Amino acid sequence: MTNANNFGGDNVCLYVPGTTRDYTGSFAVQNTPSAAYDGNVLAFPDTNIGCEGGNCTWESGLPAPMYANPDPTIYWGYDTTDTPSDSMYDVLIDNEFSAACSGSNPVSNANIAIYLDAVPSYTKLGLADSDPVLIDGQLWYTLHVRDSVSSGYDYKTEFAAVTPMPYGISGLDLGAFYSYVENNDASWDYGSNYLPSSDCLQYIGAGFELWQDGYNLASDGTWISGLNAATSSPSPSPSPSVTATSTPTPTPSPSDSSTSNPTPAPTPSDTSTDTSSPSPSASPTSS
Numbered sequence: 451m452t453n454a455n456n457f458g459g460d461n462v463c464l465y466v467p468g469t470t471r472d473y474t475g476s477f478a479v480q481n482t483p484s485a486a487y488d489g490n491v492l493a494f495p496d497t498n499i500g501c502e503g504g505n506c507t508w509e510s511g512l513p514a515p516m517y518a519n520p521d522p523t524i525y526w527g528y529d530t531t532d533t534p535s536d537s538m539y540d541v542l543i544d545n546e547f548s549a550a551c552s553g554s555n556p557v558s559n560a561n562i563a564i565y566l567d568a569v570p571s572y573t574k575l576g577l578a579d580s581d582p583v584l585i586d587g588q589l590w591y592t593l594h595v596r597d598s599v600s601s602g603y604d605y606k607t608e609f610a611a612v613t614p615m616p617y618g619i620s621g622l623d624l625g626a627f628y629s630y631v632e633n634n635d636a637s638w639d640y641g642s643n644y645l646p647s648s649d650c651l652q653y654i655g656a657g658f659e660l661w662q663d664g665y666n667l668a669s670d671g672t673w674i675s676g677l678n679a680a681t682s683s684p685s686p687s688p689s690p691s692v693t694a695t696s697t698p699t700p701t702p703s704p705s706d707s708s709t710s711n712p713t714p715a716p717t718p719s720d721t722s723t724d725t726s727s728p729s730p731s732a733s734p735t736s737s
Contacts (some may be wrong), residue, residue, distance in 0.1 A: 452477050452497045452509050460492035461483040462661060475672025487538060487662035496657025497672045504555045511677025513551050513650035521625030522677050527618035527670035538574055538661035540568040545624065551650035553692045557601045560645050562627055565610040566619060575661060578608040584594050586626045605644040659703050685686050
């Protein structure tokens, strides 16, 4: 399911012409978002699986109870090279958890945010930029916070790649991040609340948090494997999802942190973000 997610007041529109499996999780920011930088995220155009905001995807294996040790792996290619010089954004894999293991609009009480890159920098955007740990063979900065929400608190753990990845990731083990939080949160500021074992993994989204502009940011395709539908809790009736077309292979990005990784060669997976086949449409979408 692909959406513009203008929750912060932006007016992002996405180009999503493809609807078949070949275009799984591909989209591009088609317009120049007009909202000015105010220190907060203005929009999060992404492709996701699971349940969020009243919509659910088909046969994703979500929600998945944490006692079943969900261990998804993600393959995601993207292009950040053609954005305007004033753009401010981060590249995020968002993992949301809830005490509610059913329903199409669960309230999040735990979040694991995995940042692959940020422009102009993690520090400028107030993201994790210290206390590195080794997970899945790579170093990640860490930050642990507790946000007040209407239902109480949302416990968030941020991981930010010490070596930024401006082009994509191939075979990142998301379950390794979940295990790290479960095994270490007892020693953090608020104790063992960051990821309770009774929670369910509800949602995984891959996209760009826009802080300013972001025109031409593009996702070339997202594949997620390793979720077993047999261990998931019942999900409500799914809503149609939208996917999009791929973009050309990028050239190196001029961001302030510049270790390039090749665009990953996507591999077929048992759980895909291509969750339905709506009628093809080449027009931009927005929300």
